[in-house]
Amino acid sequence: MTTDLKPETAVILFAHGSRDPLWRLPIDAVALEMTRQWPHLSVACAFLELTAPDLPTTVEHLMMQGKTHLRIVPMFLGVGRHAREDLPKLVDDLVQAYPQMQFELLPSIGEHPAMTQLMAQIAAHAPAAHRPDKA
Template identity: 55%
Template sequence: MQQSQLAIILLAHGSRDPLWRRPIEAVAARIQTDQPRLLVRCAYLELCAPDLAGAVAELATLGATQITIASLFLGAGRHVREDLPRMVQDLAHNFGHLQLRLQPPIGEDARMTALMADIASQSIAS
């Protein structure tokens, strides 16, 4: 039996400014360092490449069998609530051999809320 090849896509909104992508790419690099066997890619909803479909296709070519899509959005606006689940559903249909899992937006995680509060109030406590 073939072992599953796990992968993760860090999905963010996107920007024309290449400097905007640096934090997302830094997260990808950190994950790759911590978990070298995990395939890691960044993808963007708009304004820069690769898009989600391109990242899924690349990971499929590399042998991924299970892909987690980490939604790096602080809020759940229309893109996250409506567009993204539809996109993932379409990709699951088009790549029937892959298991795709969409995580809730990172901003809805209590750990992220606590971290942002700590960082925001850090200068006040000093």
């Protein structure tokens, strides 16, 4: 399986963050799955608050690896204030701080039609092992 992303591109999975250290495990799992499917793709996670690393730290780390194009994927199901206001402001600040870099901010993952279809399939066809009424 291949991806159309060039070697100078990295993907940043951006999520809210939490005080609970287990909260980040699904985001880390997505990053690991991406790395499994596309071993040459550079993938990193970044968080808005309460969890490290933050977006500027992740950007600096990827820049030190020679990346010049950063695709930021908001891992939000709903499009609230963080996705509409906070993240675009953070990216604007990064564009100003690093004019040599190319930043690509994708829509929130929850807005993608494939995500809507997948969530509907999961809800309608949950395996018995995952149902709360099964011990």
